[in-house]
């Protein structure tokens with residue numbers, strides 16, 4: 001077998017095995033990060049817009065509410081754990097699974113089946129970088 005064939009065979013095996021290894025032994029993510037997680041530069045989330053970032057094993061939603069400023073929540077619905085999104089048109093955080101609606105100002109339930117508010121995250125700034133972290 002020529003060297004180029006061996007190289008191609010080795011590469012092919014690596015391409016096939018890589019996803020299998022990742023599937024069965026995924027990278028370990030902290031359930032909830034023990035420290036602050038950078039979410040971008042100050043001013044990177046314009047008023048009336050939002051950004052979804054990874055926070056440990058969960059997505060986090062950061063919203064810049066025009067009258068309140070930045071707020072952040074774990075973007076996991078408290079009903080059956082669907083991922084919630086902010087709707088700038090309705091002005092609410094919405095769960096697409098069973099029509100749950102949350103108030104973006106404090107994460108409280110407006111209507112629908114969610115039994116509890118969204119988990120709030122603290123926002124801080126260090127230098128010109130924004131961070132989110134679990135509430136203390």
Ligand code: FES
Pocket residue numbers: 077078079080081082095096097098099100112113114
């Ligand atoms: S999972 Fe969100 S309302 Fe049911």
